Amino acid sequence: MIAKPTIPDLLDQSPDRPGAQIGKPVSRVDGRLKVTGAAKYAAEFNTPGLVHGYILSSAVARGRILRMDTARALALPGVLQVFTHENRPSLPWFDRRWKDDDAPKGSPFRPLYDATIHHALQPIALVVAESFELARYAARLIHVEYEADPHQTDLQAASAAAFTPGKDKGGFEPPPKPRGDADRALAEAEVSVDLEFTQAVEHHNPMEMHASTVVYHNDGTLTVHDKTQGPLNTQTYVCNVFGLPKEAVRVISPFVGGAFGSGLRPQHQLFMAMLAATTLKRSVRVELSRPQMFSFGHRPETLQRVALGARKDGTLTAIIHEAVQETSQTENYVEVVVNWSGQQYKCDNVRLDYKLARMDTHTPLDQRAPGAATGVPALEIAMDELAARLGMDPLELRLRNYTEIDPNTGKPFSSKELRACFRQGAERFGWSRRNPVPRSMRQGRQLIGWGMATGVWDAMQGQASARARLGIDGTLTVGSATADIGPGTYTAMTQIAADVLGLPLDKVSFQLGDSNLPMAPLQGGSWTVSSVGSAVKAVCDRLRERLAKLATGLNDGPLKGLKAGDLDFAGGFLVARSDPSWRLSITEVMRANDLLVLEEEALSVPYYKAQMQHKAGTHSAVFAEVRVDEDLGTVQVTRVVSAVAAGRIINPKTARSQVMGAVVWGLGMALEEETMTDQRLGRFMNHDFAEYHIPVNADVHDIDVIFVEEHDEVVNPLGAKGVGEIGIVGVPAAIANAIYHATGKRICDLPITADKILEG
Structure with a gap:
């Protein structure tokens, strides 16, 4: 059932109101677990019989594998298997029809698909052994012969063949159509700047390296501990790739040691761990080394041109922003780079252009503020140069063109x-x-x-669900299948839930990082509080309404006959606003109605029309x-x-x-x-x-x-x-x-x- 969203009462948002928790500078509720080492990350879950995988990477940037000799590695005692493109099992994934939830347009890279090398450091084999050290040593004994082809990793050279991408299912918003005549306005401008920018490749490099621990159970079901920004995305991915029902796969990821976008898409260590576990029917862990963290997506290299025209009084008359960004040979990875220049300032003549250039690299990947962190600085540096040429304060120039x-x-x-x-x-x-x-x-x-x-x-806001369970002792547990990559999601959601029901924070716990919990979108794009937080508010609002109805319906209770809007929730009590001495505790309300537990689940949806x-x-x-x-x-x-x-x-x-x-x-x-x-x-x-x-x-x-x-x-x-x-x-x-x-x-x-x- 969909909970109808309500416009927040802005007059009732003061952190000083009774029971308020939102707006308070609360320390992280999971902080002690993290600083004491009690918080477990993907590579820290252990199970009896766990074996380890180590990935061998390609030594060439483009070409094909001619021969791979794994005999010396397999001869080592304790080495269980070496998986390559020659012996991997046939899987539903290899039909190239299915992609993950954050995949751009095109064909995603599939490890061990065939002998083709698409980029340097491409994973080409997985060694599985009784220990990590043995697997790593065995990988060094594998002899690989390549036929290398000419590669293209120079964006300046590749930009000559740049092309305009189509609209991408991942949410890419193409640049708007030109307004006015920007080129003419630039040529006629009283003052102008025309600058070219380069933005280097960057890699995410979170503290926790990517890892997956797949626990294989005797009944054939799997528990997957994965470094991910979306447990449900990981679950969907492995079920589609390996042809498994969702009931057979549970993904658990309670803590993530930073991700910044690198965990939006399932990375190849997850595929490798699943491949080994399902084939060997063993529990397997695969963890990337720090150098291997450079073997997948990154913030793409970008070439930009920003040209601005203005009158002598600083009024903008022309904005031109062009960008060429790298992508892989198989996918059209796109970012919103230039659109910001069209919305940031008033200007009648604007032309924005965005192109992709194919290179022999892995598909780039969202990295903190993708597109904006690349495009907005170019515009803002150009604005500063314009201010300098005008002899105007840079702040005044921005205010002059405010919209x-x-x-x-x-x-x-x-x-x-x-x-x-x-x-x-x-x-x-x-x-x-x-x-x-x-x-x-x-x-x-x-x-x-x-x-x-x-x-x-x-x-932004997306759809999200949350489940809540309120006990007669006034303890509240709320859960949603979101992630916490470091921003403090546990704490914020705890505050929202406690705020709605007027509970002390120590009476509230929030659960996340589990595919068994209600649906939540990927954590990224700064929309988790907006999306999951709204779901938490919605489900707690339902509990609040039920409690209010139960309390005001008690014939011999002090709140009889009042309406829900007449009540405050504070300190575990329902309190009459007209007279704070008229109150009932949550425990008293539930006991009087012979209830041990109240449970609710709610789906929060955006205000589509208003938004x-x-x-x-x-x-x-x-x-x-x-x-x-x-x-x-x-x-x-x-x-x-x-x-x-x-x-x-x-x-x-x-x-x-x-x-x-x-x-x-x-x-x-x-x-x-x-x-x-x-x-x-x-x-x-x-x-x-x-x-x-x-x-x-x-x-x-x-x-x-x-x-x-x-x-x-x-x-x-x-x-x-x-x-x-x-x-x-x-x-x-x-x-x-x-x-x-x-x-x-x-x-x-x-x-x-x-x-x-x-x-x-």
Whole structure:
């Protein structure tokens, strides 16, 4: 039964109201489990008789396997099997008809399908042995002969054959049709900029490497412990690939050590573990090594051009944003890169273009704020350059072209407190004290730069279900088959449930990461609170209505004759608003009605009509200070202020942590992260933590997060928007703009390393 969503009562959202839990800075309810090591991850579930698999990867970027000699590996005592394309069983998956829930258009890569090599580090064999160490050693004894073909891993060269993708089932929104005549307006503009940008390949590299532990039971059923952002997606995947009924497969993933998009699609270690378990009828674990984490999807390399035209007063007259992004030979992986430039500012003449270029690499993969973290920085750096040429404050230029509607669609924003973000962020940062002249602020040999940028991300909601069980002792258990990749989902859902029923947090528990729980979408895109949180609210609203009906129906009770709207729920009690002394505990209500348990399940659906009439998004203003060593070209990001408008904030403490983590990643995008390809070999060379540089403690200084008050009656029943993505989007541009202010050098090639600053 579908629970009818209700518009939140914005006057009743104060965290000071009776029983309120939403809006409080609550510490993570699962924090103790994580810091004590009690939380179990995919590679930490053990079972008697568990064996281990190790994956052998291809040494060439394109070609075919001519011969594979596994005899020496198989001769080792304790080696159970070596799976290759020559001996793997025939499976339903290999008919190429089925894809996972997050698959782009095309044919997904299938490990061990045939002798063809599609990309470097492609998995070509699985060694299964009694121990991980033995399996890894045995893999080194396998001799492989290849016939290598010429490969293409250079995006600059591949871009000559770039093509326009069609609409993708994964939600790709093609660029809108041009409005006005952007090319003519650019040519006639009083002031213009025309910049080219490059964005390097980045890899996710979460703390927990991808792993799958498949427990094989005597009755042939399987329990799968997988690193995933969606237990139901993993279940559907293995059932389709291996021809199994859903009743035979249970997926359990209570904790995920970071994913950032890498767990949206089932990765090949899951297929390998399932292949071994179902063939050998043994429990099997396959865990990727850190170098093997570079063998699947990544944030794609991108080439962009942004051209802006304006009048001398700063009014935009032309926006052109073109992008070419890499994809694999078999799938059309697409991102929304250029569309943001059409909705960010008022402009009558806009042309947006997005193309793909095929390369001999694995299909790229969503990575935190996919598309926006690539496209928005290019626009925001171009806006900063335009401000410099106009002699105008960069903040003033953005305010001059501010819009309250989405120009791409003509729809009003459901809420947009970006002006407040600008105002509060600038005040906190001290932006008014900025000397606008490049290289004008310094301390000794340190050049000081101040830069700013705008961030934007969509606010989305999907269908989700939740189940709730309330005991007579006032304890509440709520569950949904979502995941928690680190943002604090356990805590936020606990707060929402406790808030609706006025319960103390220690009386509420939330269950997730189990395919036996009610349906939930993949965790990604900053929509879990919006989607699953709305389902939690819906199911707890049902319990609240039932309790209110039971309490007001008691003939000798103090609440007799009152209506549900006359009651508050606080501290485990139902309380009359007119007289707080009239109250009944949940235990008293249930005992009086001879009930030990109340159970409900609810499906939450978006406000389709209202949402279709609006554009929903989160917005931010990011201000950054850098210090650039004039002699060495090294950069320190000494201060960042991020002002975010994201609707109702469920938990300011965990939300702040999300934004801080995103700022750190944005720092990495701006200055450090780059997976480098040797074009001769067609493979990533720095596939480890020694050479793949990410920010460390010494790189991170003051980060100040402001949550701007914002009410939204359209976005979902909670009025809440996600913060996982919005925190990163504007950061690379703010840092790049600060570097320009410090040095007078405009660098549009990310990451900005010391050699680029010193060059010329």
